[in-house]
Amino acid sequence: MTVLRAESVSVSAQVQGVRLRVLQNLDFVLNAGSVLGVVGESGAGKSMIGRAVAGALPDGFVLDAGRLAYASSDMGTMSAAHRRSLLGREIAFIPQEPMAALNPALTIGQQFGGHLARLGMSDRQERATAMLEAVHLRDAGGLLQRYPHQLSGGMCQRVLIAMAFASDPKLVIADEPTTALDVTVQAQVLRLIREMQERVGTAVLFITHDLRLASEICDDVLVLYAGRPVEFGPAARVLAHPSHPYTRALQLSAPVMHGERRALFSLAGQMPGLREFAGLQGCVFAPRCPVVQPDCGSVVPGAVNGVSCLYPDAVDRIVVPQFLPASPASSSEPVLEVSGLHCSFAKPGLFQRNRVVAASDISFRVDAGEFVGLVGESGSGKSTVARLVMGLTLPDSGDIKLSGDLLPASGGASRRMRLGAMQMVFQDPQSALNPRRRVSDIVTQPMRAVGSSEDEMAARVEVLLAQVGLSREIGQRYPAQLSGGQRQRVNIARALCVLPKLLVADEIVSGLDVSVQAQLLDLLLRLRAELGFAMLFISHDLAVVRYLCSRVLVMHRGQIVEQGETEAVFEAPQHDYTRSLLAAMPADI
Amino acid sequence: MRKTGWKLARRVLVSVPILLVVSFLLFAALRLLPVDPAAMSLPPTATLAEIAEKRHAMGLDRSIPAQYGIWLDEALHGRFGTSISLRRDAGALVANALPATIELAVCAMIIASALGLGGGVLLFYLRGTWVEVVGDLGTILLLSVPDFMWALLLLLVFGVLVPVLPFMGRIDPGLSVPRGSGFLLFDALSAGDFAVLRSALRHLALPALALGMAFAPAIMRVLRSSLIDVYHEDYIRQTRLRGVGEVRILLGHALKNAILPTLTLMGVQFGFLFGGTLLIEVIYGTPGIGNLMVDAVRNADLPVIQAVGLSYCVMVLAISMAIDAMVLMLDPRARAI
Numbered sequence: 024m025t026v027l028r029a030e031s032v033s034v035s036a037q038v039q040g041v042r043l044r045v046l047q048n049l050d051f052v053l054n055a056g057s058v059l060g061v062v063g064e065s066g067a068g069k070s071m072i073g074r075a076v077a078g079a080l081p082d083g084f085v086l087d088a089g090r091l092a093y094a095s096s097d098m099g100t101m102s103a104a105h106r107r108s109l110l111g112r113e114i115a116f117i118p119q120e121p122m123a124a125l126n127p128a129l130t131i132g133q134q135f136g137g138h139l140a141r142l143g144m145s146d147r148q149e150r151a152t153a154m155l156e157a158v159h160l161r162d163a164g165g166l167l168q169r170y171p172h173q174l175s176g177g178m179c180q181r182v183l184i185a186m187a188f189a190s191d192p193k194l195v196i197a198d199e200p201t202t203a204l205d206v207t208v209q210a211q212v213l214r215l216i217r218e219m220q221e222r223v224g225t226a227v228l229f230i231t232h233d234l235r236l237a238s239e240i241c242d243d244v245l246v247l248y249a250g251r252p253v254e255f256g257p258a259a260r261v262l263a264h265p266s267h268p269y270t271r272a273l274q275l276s277a278p279v280m281h282g283e284r285r286a287l288f289s290l291a292g293q294m295p296g297l298r299e300f301a302g303l304q305g306c307v308f309a310p311r312c313p314v315v316q317p318d319c320g321s322v323v324p325g326a327v328n329g330v331s332c333l334y335p336d337a338v339d340r341i342v343v344p345q346f347l348p349a350s351p352a353s354s355s356e357p358v359l360e361v362s363g364l365h366c367s368f369a370k371p372g373l374f375q376r377n378r379v380v381a382a383s384d385i386s387f388r389v390d391a392g393e394f395v396g397l398v399g400e401s402g403s404g405k406s407t408v409a410r411l412v413m414g415l416t417l418p419d420s421g422d423i424k425l426s427g428d429l430l431p432a433s434g435g436a437s438r439r440m441r442l443g444a445m446q447m448v449f450q451d452p453q454s455a456l457n458p459r460r461r462v463s464d465i466v467t468q469p470m471r472a473v474g475s476s477e478d479e480m481a482a483r484v485e486v487l488l489a490q491v492g493l494s495r496e497i498g499q500r501y502p503a504q505l506s507g508g509q510r511q512r513v514n515i516a517r518a519l520c521v522l523p524k525l526l527v528a529d530e531i532v533s534g535l536d537v538s539v540q541a542q543l544l545d546l547l548l549r550l551r552a553e554l555g556f557a558m559l560f561i562s563h564d565l566a567v568v569r570y571l572c573s574r575v576l577v578m579h580r581g582q583i584v585e586q587g588e589t590e591a592v593f594e595a596p597q598h599d600y601t602r603s604l605l606a607a608m609p610a611d612i
Numbered sequence: 613m614r615k616t617g618w619k620l621a622r623r624v625l626v627s628v629p630i631l632l633v634v635s636f637l638l639f640a641a642l643r644l645l646p647v648d649p650a651a652m653s654l655p656p657t658a659t660l661a662e663i664a665e666k667r668h669a670m671g672l673d674r675s676i677p678a679q680y681g682i683w684l685d686e687a688l689h690g691r692f693g694t695s696i697s698l699r700r701d702a703g704a705l706v707a708n709a710l711p712a713t714i715e716l717a718v719c720a721m722i723i724a725s726a727l728g729l730g731g732g733v734l735l736f737y738l739r740g741t742w743v744e745v746v747g748d749l750g751t752i753l754l755l756s757v758p759d760f761m762w763a764l765l766l767l768l769v770f771g772v773l774v775p776v777l778p779f780m781g782r783i784d785p786g787l788s789v790p791r792g793s794g795f796l797l798f799d800a801l802s803a804g805d806f807a808v809l810r811s812a813l814r815h816l817a818l819p820a821l822a823l824g825m826a827f828a829p830a831i832m833r834v835l836r837s838s839l840i841d842v843y844h845e846d847y848i849r850q851t852r853l854r855g856v857g858e859v860r861i862l863l864g865h866a867l868k869n870a871i872l873p874t875l876t877l878m879g880v881q882f883g884f885l886f887g888g889t890l891l892i893e894v895i896y897g898t899p900g901i902g903n904l905m906v907d908a909v910r911n912a913d914l915p916v917i918q919a920v921g922l923s924y925c926v927m928v929l930a931i932s933m934a935i936d937a938m939v940l941m942l943d944p945r946a947r948a949i
Contacts, residue, residue, distance in 0.1 A: 077853055110855030118853075123846035127945060128868040137864070138854055170944040186854070
């Protein structure tokens, strides 16, 4: 039975005389009991499908062509009251940020109870408890008394899944439901959605940017690019043997966990913005397509067997270069030696001052030109280690040696020694860049501090921007005028300004699309070959670490539980925790 | 719950040093004024020697910190000195006048909260309509009208032009006041004397409204803007996706979050509101500590100024503590920290 069907659906808004289309010619069928994945990079319009179903399109946007039908009713012409009667009852949503999606001022019980009351259930306490047990939450009764901030992200998501499935819905729309979660929790949540879905035969629309996740959970997938469907079909076929150049490029952009390490495919350019693709002719992907043909720019490809490409056979010609990221010579001397580092924080209390241990007995070294990965879940102490190395947090005990010299624990000397030798690249490029300064000012900030001349700085800006692959004009822009990938390049350029021996990078590719991530990873490798810096690379993504780092440190509850050559650790993990991390990684595609 | 109790207890403890500092500053400032309490408390025929002797007896020849020490010791025993002009105990004068002021302030706060919160929710609910545009302009206009201006306007309109409400004192002169706490509304209620209650309420209406209206617009604007912020949060979107209706989302889900920043602002505002009672009392002839203060300042009646100043400080601290307690009650995250 078909639950959701789209027939040439188009969603657009008329803005200043231009028709902006976020979705165009969308066709798909979602049957009861199956999971349809919608994949694509940010800006592809994935979330718009869910918003169209919810009747919550952004201001000005309307479903202006085609038919989006739930069961037999047209969602385009449905009255608001009718739609609202379906929401929460027959159609349920699982959000992206579980901690933000629960009301902080109400208990779980109040929110769950309110929902069940709306569904007209009388035995609310028992029903809520039963549902929380069904999503494998322990002490369900006690949980109802608690507030969202007292729960972890994974627990919040389980609560939301329990609420979504409480009405035995016909359709569940999950928009990036695991993006905010740790990899082990992500695996559990995926299993849970699948389990709940099978229990009542719900149809699930699973929106994700991660092809590996889609291949784990989905029966069918729909690949979107710039609001247009480029490929639709069974997940096994689409993701294992893509027939569209875009799907193929995405597949080859993602680093792999198993088998031989392969170089990443670098998809040039970026997804056009809404205004840009209003004027595009022919195939929307043509400007970035690695196997573009002359007529791609003028002929709009129709879907044949779900593939919207004039030359589907051309995908076989998309290949990755043969080189492997070179590991540095193993005989080099250490840049950073950390031994016996211990760090704890006071937990505020009225009388008893509890101390929380954030990192204990941390010892490792990073050699010149070596990229070392630091992996672990949120709260494992990864970022604390980064802050300790940078001197942003002071350790209780332990030594840090920089190129063989022992750093004083604190004070001006310690800061000066660090300043020229190590730099940090922060996770969120948006908040790490001062929005009121131009890029040229941002990247040369360290030089201003030591009193370099304007000419020197201008020359340095040019070199740095070229090194990170940005054009000269970017120097005059403000961070808000850049894309996420460009901002992260600026972030890296700023860190490289003083030619440090060591970069400390905290989750610097985690918020980025896979094609942008591939570009940045290769940029880092190229810059190392040019400049020879070492890097402590913090990440939750083991595949990225495997691609980039020759050695890896695994952190768990403030301790390094395992360290060694990346290949060796990932092939034959010694610690249980490493094993569970590896097992939770979605399979390669 | 225990944690919350401790937090409030800590808040009370912190207010002790605040009171000490304020009382010292007040004392020092008053002692630096070029007035001589000794000379003032003696008949005009007193000789210089007598004045010097009196100064010594009053401790006025000692250092200001030492004098403060004497005052503090007395104050801790409930003695705030004798009014120079009225020859009565300053503490008793304040205690007699305080209920009128508190009654006025509390009524004004209730009016300000009702108008501010109700108006804020309404303005938000009607967002995107012409009502919002008009309301927005209206609140900006209202924000610029100070409390004494309202007092004069209301007095003129409802007291003089259309004389529907009284505007002098606390009660009709013909009525006998029931004895008790000094809080007229409370005393009248507990005595079951509805004539007095009605008269007292009618007398309070104009001053309380004047004061309340001056403080309502700011509350209104903050509540509306924090509601706008809350509506950008994921949990509101998620609630809507569960099919919950708009009115319910607003009152059942958004308001409880949006009210927190508003409460904090109200704490600050109500501190100013106590200051506002002074002019209002003068305009409406309310026998509260505002009028007492004005008379005391006119007569350089130092003990009374000191006692009244201190009671303003205590009231401001008390209201901010009450607001803190409300925030703790409403915000589970504040309780956890």
